[in-house]
Amino acid sequence: MSVIVQENRNGMMPFPPPVSRDRAVRDFPQCYTTEASLQLKEDWDTRANAACKDSAARHQPWDRQKMSKVVVVGDLNVGKTCLINRFCKDVFERDYKATIGVDFEIERFEISGVPFSLQIWDTAGQEKFKCIASAYYRGAQVIITVFDMADIKSLDHTRQWLHEAMSENEPGSCFIFLVGTKKDLLPSEERQRTEKDAVRVATEMHAEFWAVSSKTGENVQGFFFRVAALAFEKCMLKDTENGIPASIGRGDSIKSDYAKLDEATPPDTKRSCC
Numbered sequence: 001m002s003v004i005v006q007e008n009r010n011g012m013m014p015f016p017p018p019v020s021r022d023r024a025v026r027d028f029p030q031c032y033t034t035e036a037s038l039q040l041k042e043d044w045d046t047r048a049n050a051a052c053k054d055s056a057a058r059h060q061p062w063d064r065q066k067m068s069k070v071v072v073v074g075d076l077n078v079g080k081t082c083l084i085n086r087f088c089k090d091v092f093e094r095d096y097k098a099t100i101g102v103d104f105e106i107e108r109f110e111i112s113g114v115p116f117s118l119q120i121w122d123t124a125g126q127e128k129f130k131c132i133a134s135a136y137y138r139g140a141q142v143i144i145t146v147f148d149m150a151d152i153k154s155l156d157h158t159r160q161w162l163h164e165a166m167s168e169n170e171p172g173s174c175f176i177f178l179v180g181t182k183k184d185l186l187p188s189e190e191r192q193r194t195e196k197d198a199v200r201v202a203t204e205m206h207a208e209f210w211a212v213s214s215k216t217g218e219n220v221q222g223f224f225f226r227v228a229a230l231a232f233e234k235c236m237l238k239d240t241e242n243g244i245p246a247s248i249g250r251g252d253s254i255k256s257d258y259a260k261l262d263e264a265t266p267p268d269t270k271r272s273c274c
C-alpha cells in the first residue's frame, strides 16, 4: 500500500502516521442507487468546501482531529465483521467466528485535505451478547444496519436493529445506511428482486441502500467513502455553525467507550481487545 510520507524538520516521522493514498477522498462520493439515497447532490456543500480551504481546519494535532462514531448492527452471520475487515484490513475470512460483545476499528482518511477518522464499532448479532453491544450504540453519528442478501429474513430484522440502535440516540441525529452483503452469492435475477425489496425497506427507514460483497470487495470502498464523506461534511457544517475550530467533538465518548470495553467484555473474543 502506498503512503504519503512527510518527514518533519528534524527528520522524525510525524505522529499520527500518515494517511495512505487510498484513504484520500477528494471528489464527493456518489450513492449506490438514486432510489434510496440520503443525498443526491454531486458536490460538497459550499460552506463545508470553504471550511476545508480554511488552513486553520487543516492538519490539526491528533487529539483535535475530527472523528465520527459508526455503529454496525444486524443479525448474526450476516457479514458485519467481514465488511469492516475487508475495508480496514483488505482481508476476507471464510470461516465464521462470532463476535463476542463488540469490537472496533479506527480508520483514518484525508478528506479534501482535512484529516478525518471513522471509529467503526462492530457489534455481535447473537441475542445473548445484545446487552453488551447495545451499551455502545450511544453517540453514533452513523448507523449501518446490515443484512445478508442470501437470507431475506435478515432484511426484515433490520427494522428492529435500527429501532434498538436509535433508542440510544436522538431522532434525526444519525445517518442511516442499509447494507446488503454477500452480493456475490446471488444470481442476477434474484439479486435484482432482493435489491428492490431492500430499496423499499431503506425508504421506510430513511436510509441509504448499498449492495456489497466482502468476498470480492465489490462496492466496499465506495460504501465506506460515502459514509466518511457524509459524516465529515456534517461535522464540518456543525463546527462552522457553532464557530468551533476543527475538533473531534466525540473525545469523551471515545474515552468512556474504551473504559466500558475493559469492564464489560469477556476475554474470549474474535479480537483480543474485547
Ligand SMILES: Nc1nc2c(ncn2[C@@H]2O[C@H](COP(=O)(O)OP(=O)(O)OP(=O)(O)O)[C@@H](O)[C@H]2O)c(=O)[nH]1
Binding pocket: 074, 075, 076, 077, 078, 079, 080, 081, 082, 083, 093, 094, 095, 096, 097, 098, 099, 100, 123, 124, 125, 126, 181, 182, 183, 184, 185, 212, 213, 214, 215, 216
Ligand atoms: N460469499 C460471501 N460470504 C460472506 C460475505 N461476507 C461474509 N461472508 C461469510 O458470512 C459468515 C459470517 O460473517 P461475519 O462477518 O463473521 O458475520 P457477523 O455478522 O459479523 O456475525 P456475528 O459476529 O455473529 O454478528 C462468514 O462465514 C463469512 O465468510 C460475502 O460478501 N460473501
